[in-house]
Amino acid sequence: MKGIKQLVGTAHTQTVPVVLPPNSQKLKDALLKEIRRSAYVYRVDCGGCNACEIEIFAATTPIFDTERFGIKIVASPRHADILLYTGSVTRAMRAPALRAYEAAPDPKIVISYGACGCDGGIFHDLYCVWGGTDKIVPVDVYIPGCPPTPAATIYGFAVALGLLDQKLKSKQHQPEAQKAQLKHTNIPLDIKV
């Protein structure tokens, strides 16, 4: 079956994400230059709890107003430059989500929204969930949060459009450089524990 890999016969399987053609990065960079002041976004809800949907919605309302950056939510993926995936990809929504991906014209930017979209969130290993957007389509930008606040959403769009740089970097901590400090040293051990 297309897009499904067997792990233990038909009893246990996992999805295979869509593979990008080799020169897509160049096309995406060209796209970003064009859509910097006017980006059309299409929301694909892959089975989220709706908190992400409401926060995206709140980002379009007067207090946060994404439209001042030219970001518009459109009704059809055929008009979209950016696909915004929420939810942890339930079984029922896998095929529709792929169809939305195929319907959006290339080149396109894919944003994975919320903890569920980024890596499956709290539902990452359930039987009816495939575990996050990048399990089915290639993702360009990740916006973590549960749900991400409208301000985080605006920041995420700014990163996607190349207006701001990402702030987060992976870290390798050095836990053994120092000893851990004891806490509450003036309370006897028997009472503390």
Added chain:
Amino acid sequence: MFKLIKTVFNTGSVTTKYPFAPMSVSEDFRGKPELDAAQCLSCGACTRACPANALIMETDEKAGTRRWELSTARCIFCGRCEEVCPTHAIKLTQNFELAVTNKADLYEHAVFSLADCSQCQRPFVAQKLLEYVLDTLAQSGVPAAQLSERRKQLQTCPACRRANNMLDSDNISHLRFIKEQQ
């Protein structure tokens, strides 16, 4: 109709200046968790409490190390890790600007070297955790001689301890009770 126009007019512009000006959030806002590596003992309390498995610990017995990992991608920002940490090593900050283009930037690691069991020589607990427990006992007044006994006792893996208890006929509790009765 006029009431509406008046309301709209009086309200004026309410749009926030973010991202052109910093966004203020509540004092208790639950943003990204940050680790104070010096305070972390690899005890695993946060890993057990995390509802989303965003915190993971993996042991590599051959290399004798234990790796702690935080995934900001999967984190649900609930704050349970902060609540259960015994040494206040992990805390939630106000940082909400977490979007990235490279998924690897959402992960953080810390690696602990493990101490070997004094009996079977297999690595089982972080050296740092062992030292912390001994420091706590020392600070609570346990004398030095006892401390070295406790060190030997603490540096025994659970499997060896179980075996010791079952074979140690002098110290098995029910026998001790019978002896006292006599």
Added chain:
Amino acid sequence: MTNNTSEQFHSQPQAGRIGKNYVDGVNHFFPSAIIDEEWQTENQVTITVKMTSLVEVMKWLYYDQGGWLTVSFGNDERSLNGHFAVYHVLSMEGEVKSFVTVKILVDAQSQEFISITPTIPAAVWGEREVRDMYGLRPVGLPDERRLVLPDDWPEDLHPLRKDAMDYRQRPQPTTETETYQFDNQLGNDSNRIVPVGPLHITSDEPGHFRLFVDGEDIVDADYRMFYVHRGMEKLAETRMGYHEVAQLTDRVCGICGFTHSVGYSNTIENALSVDVPFRAKMIRTVLLEVERLHSHLLNIGLSSHFVGFDTGFMQFFRVREKTMELAELLTGARKTYGMNLIGGVRRDFLKEQRVKGIAMVREVRQKFSELVEVLLATPNINSRTQGIGILSKQVARDYSPVGPLIRASGFKRDVRIVHGQSLEAYGSVPIELQSMEDGDVYSRVMVRVREVFESLNVIEYGLDHLPAGAILTESFDYKPNKFALGFTEAPRGENIHWSMTGDNQKLFRWRCRAATYANWPTLRYMLRGNTVADAPLIIGSLDPCYSCTDRVTIVDTKKQRSKTVPYKAIEQYSIDRKHSPFKL
């Protein structure tokens, strides 16, 4: 004692046993039906009855004694007593207010049980779900379609059975296409439906509707939900401990998550008779009302949008942002408050938060009143919402819907008032039940408007009169196989949870029924006889989870043609009343 089955049954009251009269009544009219009687709290009882007496006992309790079917679910109790079990929970709202759960044991070999749906239509979804999840066959159930599991799920794999599968197992999809059968109850045999399925170019939101139309009038409607089924009930039995499930329940629904969290915590606290501190109860009550604020403002804004009053929509959302700020001030997050633990709450309200909170409440009240005045003065509202989408009293009585939907049809159902004494601190705050008689969209909007004012009062009262004391108690023990109900009034209606503790620091079973689950079955009756342009408005007045209703297929029964139309187009038609998308 009386021999008239439809009169309220009275018997000798017993202290600490509210609802004993119903059990005595069952014993009086149906002797030897009850096999076992077990009390969980002072107003919750579970009676195990013989399967042969099930239908008549349920009918008596439901129609004759003022009961409403809250939830029906199954449980795999083979490791406890060798049987499966099916539970039907009734909220008794006659003279004596209590919860009566009727349980039947299902033989593990035959795996069949008697369906009560022919008598009580409200049970239809519960029984279909038992069939999906446990493989038990409801004998006599008229609708045998799959409900919850997706079309590509293998036939004989029933997830909630204890021995069926690991919670992480993901079987190979059995089909690439959707195979759900839609039914047209009022159409006639000469009509043929062209199955332009939910398999369309795109499905933005989970949920598919089919309207069977005759020109512009809706003849019938059917729909497919459960695209969002993730498998949480199995997760709660496996990977998670009790406190982690409290975090999980926050994410059952992104709009009423905190109510689920409170409902779940209450099940364990009721089952183990935990004495939750009063301060924690008041904190929970305040936050439940804060959640109601944001949800009702969302719905009122959407209703304005559907009648074409877009300015109102933006204005209501502007005011709504203040309620989200209030939530962030009190809990640390705008949504997914994550405040509950078993035995209380995690965070306190400090003086600064209380003072700021009260100021915000007053600001919201003033701004909201202004907007409501503007809204009611808008001509669109009356003409577009009065007399539309009526929920008749008979349909309401048969299907047990909840929330503003049923309160707008004249029934006084609100868990905060009816069962308020056993729900957090609702017994001690000033609150009144809001209801109206007409049952149309206008009534539902007005009920919600009034409830916003009630919520603002409760929040202000709670923040002002927060009782002193602890916020969490840990002095209780977990005992295995104890069960109880937990109920809350979400913005959409009554949420009910039921859980049974396990013997391994985890739950044995958790059942969560959100409010909209009980309301969906009534939708087709509300749509019948209305025009297609009003469909979004009627669906919106049900207040489904925001994005549940995107795809609509229009089937013209006279012309025998169908066309799939994007929801946005219908919405646009609802607002502009021009350029009908239904030129088939």
